[in-house]
Amino acid sequence: xxxxxxxxxxxxxxxxxxxxxxxxxxxxxxxxxxxxxxxxxxxxxxxxxxxxxxxxxxxxxxxxxxxxxxxxxxxxxxxxxxxxxxxxxxxxxxxxxxxxxxxxxxxxxxxxxxxxxxxxxxxxxxxxx
Amino acid sequence: xxxxxxxxxxxxxxxxxxxxxxxxxxxxxxxxxxxxxxxxxxxxxxxxxxxxxxxxxxxxxxxxxxxxxxxxxxxxxxxxxxxxxxxxxxxxxxxxxxxxxxxxxxxxxxxxxxxxxxxxxxxxxxxxxxxxxxxxxxxxxxxxxxxxxxxxxxxxxxxxxxxxxxxxxxxxxxxxxxxxxxxxxxxxxxxxxxxxxxxxxxxxxxxxxxxxxxxxxxxxxxxxxxxxxxxxxxxxxxxxxxxxxxxxxxxxxxxxxxxxxxxxxxxxxxxxxxxxxxxxxxxxxxxxxxxxxxxxxxxxxxxxxxxxxxxxxxxxxxxxxxxxxxxxxxxxxxxxxxxxxxxxxxxxxxxxxxxxxxxxxxxxxxxxxxxxxxxxxxxxxxxxxxxxxxxxxxxxxxxxxxxxxxxxx
Numbered sequence: 313x314x315x316x317x318x319x320x321x322x323x324x325x326x327x328x329x330x331x332x333x334x335x336x337x338x339x340x341x342x343x344x345x346x347x348x349x350x351x352x353x354x355x356x357x358x359x360x361x362x363x364x365x366x367x368x369x370x371x372x373x374x375x376x377x378x379x380x381x382x383x384x385x386x387x388x389x390x391x392x393x394x395x396x397x398x399x400x401x402x403x404x405x406x407x408x409x410x411x412x413x414x415x416x417x418x419x420x421x422x423x424x425x426x427x428x429x430x431x432x433x434x435x436x437x438x439x440x441x
Numbered sequence: 442x443x444x445x446x447x448x449x450x451x452x453x454x455x456x457x458x459x460x461x462x463x464x465x466x467x468x469x470x471x472x473x474x475x476x477x478x479x480x481x482x483x484x485x486x487x488x489x490x491x492x493x494x495x496x497x498x499x500x501x502x503x504x505x506x507x508x509x510x511x512x513x514x515x516x517x518x519x520x521x522x523x524x525x526x527x528x529x530x531x532x533x534x535x536x537x538x539x540x541x542x543x544x545x546x547x548x549x550x551x552x553x554x555x556x557x558x559x560x561x562x563x564x565x566x567x568x569x570x571x572x573x574x575x576x577x578x579x580x581x582x583x584x585x586x587x588x589x590x591x592x593x594x595x596x597x598x599x600x601x602x603x604x605x606x607x608x609x610x611x612x613x614x615x616x617x618x619x620x621x622x623x624x625x626x627x628x629x630x631x632x633x634x635x636x637x638x639x640x641x642x643x644x645x646x647x648x649x650x651x652x653x654x655x656x657x658x659x660x661x662x663x664x665x666x667x668x669x670x671x672x673x674x675x676x677x678x679x680x681x682x683x684x685x686x687x688x689x690x691x692x693x694x695x696x697x698x699x700x701x702x703x704x705x706x707x708x709x710x711x712x713x714x715x716x717x718x719x720x721x722x723x724x725x726x727x728x729x730x731x732x733x734x735x736x737x738x739x740x741x742x743x744x745x746x747x748x749x750x751x752x753x754x755x756x757x758x759x760x761x762x763x764x765x766x767x768x769x770x771x772x773x774x775x776x777x778x779x780x781x782x783x784x785x786x787x788x789x790x791x792x793x794x795x796x797x798x799x800x801x802x803x804x805x806x807x808x809x810x811x812x813x814x815x816x817x818x819x820x821x822x823x824x825x826x827x828x829x830x831x832x833x834x835x836x837x838x839x840x841x842x843x844x845x846x847x848x849x850x
Contacts, residue, residue: 331834345847350792371829378829
Protein backbone atom coordinates (compact mmCIF):
# COMPACT_ATOMS: atom_id res chain seq x y z
CA UNK A 313 0.00 0.00 0.00
CA UNK A 314 1.46 3.32 -1.03
CA UNK A 315 0.31 6.03 1.35
CA UNK A 316 0.32 9.79 1.10
CA UNK A 317 2.89 11.74 3.10
CA UNK A 318 0.09 12.97 5.37
CA UNK A 319 -0.97 9.42 6.32
CA UNK A 320 2.64 8.50 7.00
CA UNK A 321 3.11 11.65 9.09
CA UNK A 322 0.04 10.87 11.23
CA UNK A 323 1.19 7.25 11.58
CA UNK A 324 4.74 8.20 12.57
CA UNK A 325 3.67 11.12 14.78
CA UNK A 326 0.13 10.42 15.90
CA UNK A 327 -1.56 13.44 17.50
CA UNK A 328 -3.45 13.12 20.77
CA UNK A 329 -2.98 9.45 21.53
CA UNK A 330 -4.43 8.58 24.91
CA UNK A 331 -7.50 8.22 27.02
CA UNK A 332 -9.77 10.51 29.01
CA UNK A 333 -11.89 9.47 31.99
CA UNK A 334 -14.86 7.83 30.31
CA UNK A 335 -16.96 8.26 33.44
CA UNK A 336 -16.49 12.04 33.66
CA UNK A 337 -19.61 14.09 32.91
CA UNK A 338 -17.77 16.40 30.50
CA UNK A 339 -16.25 13.54 28.47
CA UNK A 340 -17.90 11.87 25.49
CA UNK A 341 -16.61 8.50 24.27
CA UNK A 342 -17.15 6.78 20.94
CA UNK A 343 -15.93 3.23 20.26
CA UNK A 344 -16.60 1.89 16.77
CA UNK A 345 -15.53 -1.06 14.66
CA UNK A 346 -14.78 -4.64 15.65
CA UNK A 347 -11.55 -6.61 16.18
CA UNK A 348 -12.56 -9.30 13.68
CA UNK A 349 -12.99 -6.62 11.02
CA UNK A 350 -9.45 -5.43 11.64
CA UNK A 351 -10.23 -1.99 13.02
CA UNK A 352 -11.48 -0.51 16.29
CA UNK A 353 -11.37 3.21 17.03
CA UNK A 354 -11.87 4.85 20.39
CA UNK A 355 -12.35 8.59 20.23
CA UNK A 356 -12.93 10.83 23.24
CA UNK A 357 -13.74 14.50 23.66
CA UNK A 358 -13.72 16.73 26.72
CA UNK A 359 -16.08 19.70 26.50
CA UNK A 360 -15.97 22.99 28.39
CA UNK A 361 -18.65 25.63 27.82
CA UNK A 362 -19.75 23.99 24.60
CA UNK A 363 -16.20 23.93 23.18
CA UNK A 364 -14.09 20.79 22.71
CA UNK A 365 -11.02 21.44 24.83
CA UNK A 366 -9.41 18.05 24.53
CA UNK A 367 -9.67 15.14 22.14
CA UNK A 368 -7.91 11.77 22.43
CA UNK A 369 -7.86 8.58 20.40
CA UNK A 370 -6.70 5.01 20.44
CA UNK A 371 -6.96 2.92 17.30
CA UNK A 372 -6.41 -0.73 16.37
CA UNK A 373 -6.19 -0.79 12.61
CA UNK A 374 -4.18 -0.08 9.52
CA UNK A 375 -2.18 3.08 8.86
CA UNK A 376 -5.16 4.89 7.33
CA UNK A 377 -7.36 4.08 10.32
CA UNK A 378 -4.72 5.46 12.68
CA UNK A 379 -4.25 8.56 10.49
CA UNK A 380 -8.01 9.15 10.14
CA UNK A 381 -8.57 9.11 13.89
CA UNK A 382 -5.45 11.15 14.59
CA UNK A 383 -6.63 13.79 12.11
CA UNK A 384 -10.13 13.72 13.62
CA UNK A 385 -8.77 14.62 17.07
CA UNK A 386 -6.81 17.50 15.56
CA UNK A 387 -9.91 18.86 13.85
CA UNK A 388 -12.14 18.40 16.91
CA UNK A 389 -10.03 20.44 19.28
CA UNK A 390 -11.30 24.01 19.56
CA UNK A 391 -14.54 23.33 17.71
CA UNK A 392 -17.94 23.75 19.34
CA UNK A 393 -20.07 20.65 19.70
CA UNK A 394 -22.27 22.02 16.91
CA UNK A 395 -19.33 22.62 14.56
CA UNK A 396 -17.99 19.12 15.27
CA UNK A 397 -21.16 17.51 13.93
CA UNK A 398 -20.31 18.99 10.52
CA UNK A 399 -17.09 16.92 10.09
CA UNK A 400 -17.65 14.47 7.23
CA UNK A 401 -15.70 11.42 6.15
CA UNK A 402 -15.18 12.92 2.68
CA UNK A 403 -13.21 15.74 4.29
CA UNK A 404 -10.90 13.17 5.87
CA UNK A 405 -10.55 11.26 2.58
CA UNK A 406 -9.59 14.46 0.83
CA UNK A 407 -7.17 15.70 3.48
CA UNK A 408 -5.33 12.35 3.72
CA UNK A 409 -5.68 11.43 0.02
CA UNK A 410 -6.99 8.00 1.03
CA UNK A 411 -7.20 5.39 -1.73
CA UNK A 412 -10.67 3.92 -2.46
CA UNK A 413 -10.04 0.70 -0.46
CA UNK A 414 -9.36 2.82 2.63
CA UNK A 415 -12.48 4.99 2.53
CA UNK A 416 -14.07 2.83 5.23
CA UNK A 417 -11.39 4.12 7.64
CA UNK A 418 -12.72 7.64 7.20
CA UNK A 419 -16.31 6.42 7.64
CA UNK A 420 -15.25 4.79 10.88
CA UNK A 421 -13.69 8.06 12.07
CA UNK A 422 -16.88 9.98 11.28
CA UNK A 423 -18.90 7.36 13.17
CA UNK A 424 -16.55 7.64 16.14
CA UNK A 425 -16.97 11.42 16.21
CA UNK A 426 -20.77 11.09 16.08
CA UNK A 427 -20.78 8.50 18.85
CA UNK A 428 -18.53 10.59 21.08
CA UNK A 429 -20.73 13.64 20.56
CA UNK A 430 -23.90 11.62 21.22
CA UNK A 431 -22.38 10.13 24.38
CA UNK A 432 -21.47 13.62 25.63
CA UNK A 433 -24.95 14.98 24.86
CA UNK A 434 -26.62 12.04 26.58
CA UNK A 435 -24.54 12.65 29.72
CA UNK A 436 -25.46 16.34 29.66
CA UNK A 437 -29.18 15.58 29.34
CA UNK A 438 -29.03 13.06 32.16
CA UNK A 439 -27.22 15.48 34.47
CA UNK A 440 -29.79 18.19 33.72
CA UNK A 441 -32.72 16.04 34.78
CA UNK B 442 6.46 7.50 0.30
CA UNK B 443 9.01 7.10 3.03
CA UNK B 444 12.63 7.36 2.04
CA UNK B 445 13.99 3.85 1.74
CA UNK B 446 17.46 4.82 0.58
CA UNK B 447 18.70 5.39 4.15
CA UNK B 448 17.05 2.34 5.66
CA UNK B 449 18.72 -0.96 6.19
CA UNK B 450 16.84 -3.47 4.04
CA UNK B 451 16.36 -6.92 5.53
CA UNK B 452 14.75 -9.68 3.52
CA UNK B 453 12.76 -12.09 5.70
CA UNK B 454 10.34 -13.32 3.06
CA UNK B 455 12.19 -16.42 1.81
CA UNK B 456 8.92 -18.34 1.56
CA UNK B 457 7.66 -15.85 -1.01
CA UNK B 458 10.79 -16.22 -3.11
CA UNK B 459 14.55 -16.51 -2.72
CA UNK B 460 17.42 -14.72 -4.40
CA UNK B 461 19.22 -16.73 -7.08
CA UNK B 462 22.39 -18.22 -5.63
CA UNK B 463 25.44 -16.82 -7.47
CA UNK B 464 26.53 -20.38 -8.33
CA UNK B 465 23.13 -21.03 -9.90
CA UNK B 466 23.35 -17.88 -11.98
CA UNK B 467 26.83 -18.86 -13.10
CA UNK B 468 25.59 -22.27 -14.22
CA UNK B 469 22.72 -20.70 -16.16
CA UNK B 470 24.61 -17.99 -18.02
CA UNK B 471 26.08 -20.11 -20.88
CA UNK B 472 22.56 -21.13 -21.90
CA UNK B 473 21.40 -17.62 -22.72
CA UNK B 474 23.90 -16.94 -25.50
CA UNK B 475 26.57 -19.54 -26.35
CA UNK B 476 24.46 -22.64 -25.90
CA UNK B 477 21.16 -20.99 -26.69
CA UNK B 478 19.72 -23.68 -28.94
CA UNK B 479 16.26 -25.18 -28.79
CA UNK B 480 16.44 -28.73 -27.43
CA UNK B 481 13.68 -29.67 -29.86
CA UNK B 482 16.00 -28.88 -32.80
CA UNK B 483 17.16 -32.37 -33.68
CA UNK B 484 19.36 -31.62 -36.66
CA UNK B 485 22.19 -29.36 -35.45
CA UNK B 486 24.67 -29.01 -32.64
CA UNK B 487 22.92 -25.98 -31.09
CA UNK B 488 19.90 -28.14 -30.45
CA UNK B 489 21.92 -31.18 -29.36
CA UNK B 490 23.96 -29.17 -26.86
CA UNK B 491 20.86 -27.65 -25.32
CA UNK B 492 19.23 -31.05 -25.23
CA UNK B 493 22.16 -32.62 -23.44
CA UNK B 494 22.07 -29.84 -20.80
CA UNK B 495 18.35 -30.51 -20.28
CA UNK B 496 18.93 -34.27 -20.12
CA UNK B 497 21.64 -33.92 -17.49
CA UNK B 498 19.46 -31.57 -15.43
CA UNK B 499 16.45 -33.84 -15.72
CA UNK B 500 18.51 -36.80 -14.56
CA UNK B 501 19.98 -35.05 -11.52
CA UNK B 502 16.60 -33.62 -10.44
CA UNK B 503 14.97 -37.03 -10.80
CA UNK B 504 17.68 -38.85 -8.88
CA UNK B 505 17.48 -36.33 -6.05
CA UNK B 506 13.99 -37.60 -5.24
CA UNK B 507 14.38 -41.26 -6.13
CA UNK B 508 12.71 -40.89 -9.52
CA UNK B 509 13.85 -41.59 -13.07
CA UNK B 510 14.52 -38.89 -15.65
CA UNK B 511 11.51 -39.77 -17.79
CA UNK B 512 9.21 -39.01 -14.85
CA UNK B 513 10.08 -35.29 -14.74
CA UNK B 514 7.93 -32.81 -16.70
CA UNK B 515 9.30 -29.27 -16.86
CA UNK B 516 6.79 -26.46 -16.41
CA UNK B 517 6.75 -22.71 -15.80
CA UNK B 518 6.44 -23.12 -12.05
CA UNK B 519 4.51 -24.83 -9.28
CA UNK B 520 1.20 -23.17 -10.13
CA UNK B 521 1.32 -24.74 -13.58
CA UNK B 522 2.51 -28.06 -12.13
CA UNK B 523 -0.41 -28.09 -9.68
CA UNK B 524 -2.90 -27.25 -12.40
CA UNK B 525 -1.49 -29.97 -14.63
CA UNK B 526 -1.63 -32.51 -11.80
CA UNK B 527 -5.21 -31.74 -10.77
CA UNK B 528 -6.76 -31.08 -14.17
CA UNK B 529 -4.60 -33.58 -16.04
CA UNK B 530 -5.38 -36.48 -13.71
CA UNK B 531 -9.07 -35.58 -13.44
CA UNK B 532 -9.58 -35.52 -17.18
CA UNK B 533 -7.60 -38.68 -17.86
CA UNK B 534 -9.29 -40.69 -15.11
CA UNK B 535 -12.81 -39.43 -15.65
CA UNK B 536 -14.05 -42.91 -16.62
CA UNK B 537 -12.80 -44.21 -13.25
CA UNK B 538 -14.43 -41.67 -10.99
CA UNK B 539 -15.38 -38.14 -10.16
CA UNK B 540 -14.02 -37.49 -6.69
CA UNK B 541 -10.92 -35.59 -5.53
CA UNK B 542 -9.71 -35.00 -1.97
CA UNK B 543 -7.60 -32.07 -0.84
CA UNK B 544 -7.31 -29.91 2.26
CA UNK B 545 -8.38 -26.46 3.43
CA UNK B 546 -4.88 -25.01 3.84
CA UNK B 547 -3.61 -25.88 0.36
CA UNK B 548 -2.26 -23.17 -1.90
CA UNK B 549 -4.80 -21.49 -4.20
CA UNK B 550 -3.07 -23.21 -7.12
CA UNK B 551 -4.61 -26.44 -5.78
CA UNK B 552 -7.90 -25.14 -4.38
CA UNK B 553 -8.86 -23.10 -7.43
CA UNK B 554 -8.40 -25.85 -10.05
CA UNK B 555 -10.24 -28.23 -7.70
CA UNK B 556 -13.08 -25.75 -7.37
CA UNK B 557 -13.07 -25.37 -11.15
CA UNK B 558 -13.55 -29.13 -11.49
CA UNK B 559 -16.37 -28.83 -8.97
CA UNK B 560 -18.21 -26.67 -11.48
CA UNK B 561 -17.69 -29.41 -14.08
CA UNK B 562 -19.53 -31.86 -11.86
CA UNK B 563 -16.64 -33.32 -9.86
CA UNK B 564 -17.09 -33.90 -6.16
CA UNK B 565 -14.38 -32.22 -4.13
CA UNK B 566 -13.77 -33.13 -0.49
CA UNK B 567 -11.83 -30.47 1.34
CA UNK B 568 -10.48 -31.89 4.59
CA UNK B 569 -10.40 -29.55 7.55
CA UNK B 570 -7.34 -29.12 9.78
CA UNK B 571 -6.77 -28.94 13.52
CA UNK B 572 -5.38 -25.91 15.37
CA UNK B 573 -1.83 -26.79 14.25
CA UNK B 574 -2.78 -27.23 10.62
CA UNK B 575 -2.85 -31.03 10.49
CA UNK B 576 -5.45 -33.18 8.76
CA UNK B 577 -6.91 -36.17 10.59
CA UNK B 578 -5.50 -39.28 8.87
CA UNK B 579 -8.52 -41.37 9.86
CA UNK B 580 -10.75 -38.78 8.27
CA UNK B 581 -8.64 -38.99 5.12
CA UNK B 582 -8.87 -42.79 5.17
CA UNK B 583 -12.64 -42.75 5.42
CA UNK B 584 -12.98 -39.97 2.83
CA UNK B 585 -11.34 -42.10 0.11
CA UNK B 586 -14.03 -43.83 -1.98
CA UNK B 587 -14.19 -46.23 -4.91
CA UNK B 588 -14.49 -43.29 -7.29
CA UNK B 589 -11.72 -41.15 -5.72
CA UNK B 590 -9.10 -40.55 -8.40
CA UNK B 591 -6.71 -38.21 -6.60
CA UNK B 592 -5.65 -37.07 -3.14
CA UNK B 593 -3.64 -33.83 -3.12
CA UNK B 594 -2.04 -32.81 0.16
CA UNK B 595 0.86 -30.37 0.30
CA UNK B 596 4.13 -31.21 2.02
CA UNK B 597 4.93 -27.93 3.80
CA UNK B 598 2.46 -25.08 4.16
CA UNK B 599 3.53 -21.75 2.69
CA UNK B 600 1.94 -19.59 5.38
CA UNK B 601 2.20 -21.45 8.65
CA UNK B 602 4.96 -23.91 7.75
CA UNK B 603 3.12 -26.99 9.03
CA UNK B 604 4.56 -30.20 7.56
CA UNK B 605 2.09 -32.91 6.62
CA UNK B 606 3.21 -36.54 7.16
CA UNK B 607 3.38 -37.29 3.45
CA UNK B 608 4.91 -40.74 3.88
CA UNK B 609 1.89 -41.80 5.94
CA UNK B 610 -0.51 -40.12 3.55
CA UNK B 611 1.23 -41.81 0.62
CA UNK B 612 0.89 -45.20 2.33
CA UNK B 613 -2.81 -44.66 2.94
CA UNK B 614 -3.44 -43.67 -0.68
CA UNK B 615 -1.40 -46.60 -2.00
CA UNK B 616 -3.32 -49.06 0.18
CA UNK B 617 -6.60 -47.61 -1.07
CA UNK B 618 -5.48 -47.57 -4.70
CA UNK B 619 -5.82 -43.80 -5.12
CA UNK B 620 -3.24 -41.53 -6.73
CA UNK B 621 -1.38 -39.17 -4.38
CA UNK B 622 -0.12 -35.74 -5.42
CA UNK B 623 1.88 -33.47 -3.15
CA UNK B 624 2.77 -29.82 -3.63
CA UNK B 625 6.38 -29.76 -2.42
CA UNK B 626 7.09 -26.18 -3.45
CA UNK B 627 8.25 -25.21 0.05
CA UNK B 628 10.11 -28.42 0.81
CA UNK B 629 12.05 -29.80 -2.18
CA UNK B 630 15.75 -29.40 -1.38
CA UNK B 631 14.93 -28.77 2.28
CA UNK B 632 12.97 -31.65 3.74
CA UNK B 633 13.71 -35.26 2.90
CA UNK B 634 11.74 -36.39 -0.15
CA UNK B 635 11.82 -39.81 -1.79
CA UNK B 636 8.98 -40.62 -4.16
CA UNK B 637 9.38 -44.41 -3.79
CA UNK B 638 9.67 -44.58 -0.02
CA UNK B 639 6.84 -42.08 0.39
CA UNK B 640 4.52 -43.53 -2.27
CA UNK B 641 4.21 -40.21 -4.06
CA UNK B 642 2.63 -40.44 -7.51
CA UNK B 643 2.83 -36.79 -8.52
CA UNK B 644 4.89 -33.95 -7.04
CA UNK B 645 5.06 -30.23 -7.83
CA UNK B 646 8.01 -27.97 -7.14
CA UNK B 647 9.46 -24.66 -8.20
CA UNK B 648 13.05 -23.42 -8.54
CA UNK B 649 12.59 -19.94 -7.10
CA UNK B 650 11.85 -21.15 -3.56
CA UNK B 651 15.28 -22.82 -3.38
CA UNK B 652 17.65 -20.18 -4.72
CA UNK B 653 16.92 -20.93 -8.38
CA UNK B 654 15.29 -18.68 -10.99
CA UNK B 655 11.61 -17.78 -11.28
CA UNK B 656 9.61 -19.21 -14.15
CA UNK B 657 10.64 -22.87 -13.98
CA UNK B 658 9.05 -25.75 -12.14
CA UNK B 659 8.63 -29.49 -12.35
CA UNK B 660 5.89 -32.03 -12.08
CA UNK B 661 7.05 -35.50 -11.16
CA UNK B 662 4.70 -38.04 -12.75
CA UNK B 663 5.16 -41.70 -11.75
CA UNK B 664 5.63 -44.06 -14.69
CA UNK B 665 5.67 -47.44 -12.95
CA UNK B 666 3.61 -49.10 -10.19
CA UNK B 667 1.30 -47.46 -11.00
CA UNK B 668 1.80 -45.66 -14.28
CA UNK B 669 0.16 -42.25 -13.96
CA UNK B 670 -1.28 -40.75 -17.12
CA UNK B 671 -2.21 -37.14 -17.71
CA UNK B 672 -4.42 -35.32 -20.15
CA UNK B 673 -2.33 -32.27 -21.16
CA UNK B 674 -3.59 -28.83 -20.23
CA UNK B 675 -1.36 -26.97 -22.68
CA UNK B 676 -1.40 -28.25 -26.26
CA UNK B 677 1.08 -27.66 -29.07
CA UNK B 678 4.36 -29.18 -30.21
CA UNK B 679 4.11 -32.25 -28.02
CA UNK B 680 7.10 -31.47 -25.80
CA UNK B 681 7.68 -33.39 -22.57
CA UNK B 682 6.20 -36.57 -24.08
CA UNK B 683 3.06 -34.67 -24.87
CA UNK B 684 2.38 -33.76 -21.27
CA UNK B 685 3.34 -30.12 -21.61
CA UNK B 686 3.86 -28.45 -24.95
CA UNK B 687 6.09 -25.41 -25.16
CA UNK B 688 9.77 -24.73 -25.82
CA UNK B 689 11.85 -25.71 -22.82
CA UNK B 690 13.30 -22.95 -20.63
CA UNK B 691 16.86 -24.27 -20.91
CA UNK B 692 18.66 -21.75 -18.64
CA UNK B 693 15.83 -22.13 -16.11
CA UNK B 694 16.05 -25.92 -16.17
CA UNK B 695 19.82 -25.83 -15.73
CA UNK B 696 19.28 -23.38 -12.87
CA UNK B 697 16.69 -25.64 -11.23
CA UNK B 698 19.08 -28.59 -11.28
CA UNK B 699 21.99 -26.53 -9.95
CA UNK B 700 19.85 -24.99 -7.21
CA UNK B 701 18.64 -28.40 -6.07
CA UNK B 702 22.18 -29.80 -6.19
CA UNK B 703 23.40 -26.95 -3.94
CA UNK B 704 20.52 -27.46 -1.49
CA UNK B 705 21.24 -31.17 -1.21
CA UNK B 706 25.02 -30.79 -0.93
CA UNK B 707 24.54 -29.96 2.76
CA UNK B 708 20.81 -30.24 3.27
CA UNK B 709 20.93 -31.08 6.95
CA UNK B 710 23.54 -28.44 7.72
CA UNK B 711 21.51 -25.78 5.98
CA UNK B 712 18.29 -26.88 7.68
CA UNK B 713 20.05 -26.56 11.02
CA UNK B 714 21.38 -23.11 10.14
CA UNK B 715 18.00 -21.85 8.92
CA UNK B 716 16.13 -23.26 11.93
CA UNK B 717 18.74 -21.66 14.18
CA UNK B 718 18.07 -18.23 12.66
CA UNK B 719 14.31 -18.77 12.93
CA UNK B 720 14.58 -19.88 16.56
CA UNK B 721 16.75 -16.87 17.39
CA UNK B 722 14.10 -14.56 15.93
CA UNK B 723 11.29 -16.39 17.70
CA UNK B 724 13.08 -16.23 21.05
CA UNK B 725 13.92 -12.54 20.73
CA UNK B 726 10.29 -11.68 19.91
CA UNK B 727 8.56 -13.91 22.43
CA UNK B 728 10.97 -12.95 25.23
CA UNK B 729 10.32 -9.25 24.71
CA UNK B 730 6.58 -9.27 24.02
CA UNK B 731 3.54 -10.80 25.71
CA UNK B 732 0.40 -11.96 23.92
CA UNK B 733 2.30 -13.39 20.95
CA UNK B 734 0.72 -16.49 19.38
CA UNK B 735 2.59 -18.96 17.21
CA UNK B 736 0.50 -20.03 14.23
CA UNK B 737 1.09 -23.55 12.91
CA UNK B 738 2.83 -26.54 14.41
CA UNK B 739 5.81 -25.55 16.53
CA UNK B 740 7.46 -28.93 15.96
CA UNK B 741 6.46 -30.26 12.53
CA UNK B 742 7.29 -27.00 10.81
CA UNK B 743 9.42 -25.72 7.94
CA UNK B 744 12.81 -24.65 9.28
CA UNK B 745 12.44 -21.22 7.71
CA UNK B 746 8.94 -20.40 8.93
CA UNK B 747 7.81 -18.20 11.78
CA UNK B 748 4.18 -17.12 11.68
CA UNK B 749 3.19 -15.03 14.67
CA UNK B 750 0.10 -13.11 15.71
CA UNK B 751 0.82 -10.04 17.80
CA UNK B 752 -2.50 -9.62 19.59
CA UNK B 753 -4.10 -6.14 19.72
CA UNK B 754 -2.14 -4.69 16.78
CA UNK B 755 -3.12 -4.85 13.14
CA UNK B 756 -0.72 -6.41 10.62
CA UNK B 757 -0.60 -3.70 8.02
CA UNK B 758 0.12 -1.00 10.58
CA UNK B 759 2.95 -3.21 11.85
CA UNK B 760 4.46 -3.50 8.39
CA UNK B 761 4.32 0.31 8.11
CA UNK B 762 6.44 0.62 11.22
CA UNK B 763 8.92 -2.10 10.36
CA UNK B 764 10.86 0.04 7.91
CA UNK B 765 13.01 -1.92 5.53
CA UNK B 766 11.95 -5.34 6.88
CA UNK B 767 10.44 -7.47 4.13
CA UNK B 768 7.85 -9.87 5.58
CA UNK B 769 4.26 -10.94 4.81
CA UNK B 770 1.06 -10.44 6.74
CA UNK B 771 -2.19 -12.40 6.93
CA UNK B 772 -4.01 -9.14 7.56
CA UNK B 773 -6.89 -8.39 5.21
CA UNK B 774 -5.44 -4.95 4.60
CA UNK B 775 -2.39 -6.42 2.89
CA UNK B 776 -4.32 -8.75 0.62
CA UNK B 777 -6.06 -7.95 -2.63
CA UNK B 778 -9.23 -9.68 -1.43
CA UNK B 779 -9.54 -7.62 1.79
CA UNK B 780 -10.16 -10.90 3.61
CA UNK B 781 -7.86 -12.18 6.34
CA UNK B 782 -5.81 -15.31 5.60
CA UNK B 783 -7.97 -18.35 4.77
CA UNK B 784 -5.19 -20.59 6.07
CA UNK B 785 -5.32 -19.05 9.55
CA UNK B 786 -9.12 -19.21 9.43
CA UNK B 787 -8.92 -22.93 8.64
CA UNK B 788 -6.85 -23.40 11.81
CA UNK B 789 -9.61 -21.72 13.79
CA UNK B 790 -7.46 -18.68 14.49
CA UNK B 791 -9.95 -15.88 15.12
CA UNK B 792 -10.15 -13.12 12.55
CA UNK B 793 -8.81 -10.61 15.06
CA UNK B 794 -5.61 -12.67 15.42
CA UNK B 795 -5.44 -13.29 11.67
CA UNK B 796 -5.43 -9.51 11.18
CA UNK B 797 -2.50 -9.38 13.62
CA UNK B 798 -0.36 -12.03 11.91
CA UNK B 799 3.08 -11.65 10.40
CA UNK B 800 4.97 -14.35 8.51
CA UNK B 801 8.72 -14.11 8.88
CA UNK B 802 10.78 -16.52 6.78
CA UNK B 803 14.55 -16.76 6.97
CA UNK B 804 16.95 -18.44 4.56
CA UNK B 805 20.45 -19.20 3.34
CA UNK B 806 21.68 -15.61 3.33
CA UNK B 807 20.08 -14.47 6.60
CA UNK B 808 22.55 -13.18 9.21
CA UNK B 809 22.30 -12.90 13.00
CA UNK B 810 22.67 -9.16 12.62
CA UNK B 811 19.65 -9.05 10.31
CA UNK B 812 17.59 -11.18 12.67
CA UNK B 813 18.46 -8.93 15.62
CA UNK B 814 17.72 -5.76 13.67
CA UNK B 815 14.36 -7.13 12.52
CA UNK B 816 13.52 -8.27 16.04
CA UNK B 817 14.38 -4.85 17.52
CA UNK B 818 12.24 -3.03 14.98
CA UNK B 819 9.34 -5.47 15.37
CA UNK B 820 9.40 -5.17 19.15
CA UNK B 821 9.52 -1.36 19.03
CA UNK B 822 6.67 -1.25 16.51
CA UNK B 823 4.43 -3.62 18.48
CA UNK B 824 5.04 -1.66 21.68
CA UNK B 825 4.30 1.65 19.98
CA UNK B 826 1.11 0.34 18.37
CA UNK B 827 -0.09 -1.30 21.56
CA UNK B 828 0.29 2.07 23.28
CA UNK B 829 -2.29 3.38 20.86
CA UNK B 830 -4.45 0.24 20.73
CA UNK B 831 -7.82 0.47 22.47
CA UNK B 832 -7.89 -3.35 22.54
CA UNK B 833 -4.60 -3.58 24.43
CA UNK B 834 -5.86 -0.98 26.89
CA UNK B 835 -9.07 -2.95 27.45
CA UNK B 836 -7.18 -6.23 27.82
CA UNK B 837 -4.87 -4.63 30.38
CA UNK B 838 -7.94 -3.43 32.27
CA UNK B 839 -8.99 -7.06 32.45
CA UNK B 840 -11.86 -6.79 29.99
CA UNK B 841 -12.55 -10.00 28.08
CA UNK B 842 -12.72 -8.72 24.50
CA UNK B 843 -14.89 -11.63 23.41
CA UNK B 844 -17.69 -10.40 25.68
CA UNK B 845 -17.72 -6.86 24.26
CA UNK B 846 -20.62 -5.90 22.00
CA UNK B 847 -18.79 -4.49 18.95
CA UNK B 848 -20.56 -2.25 16.50
CA UNK B 849 -18.92 -3.63 13.36
CA UNK B 850 -19.16 -1.72 10.14
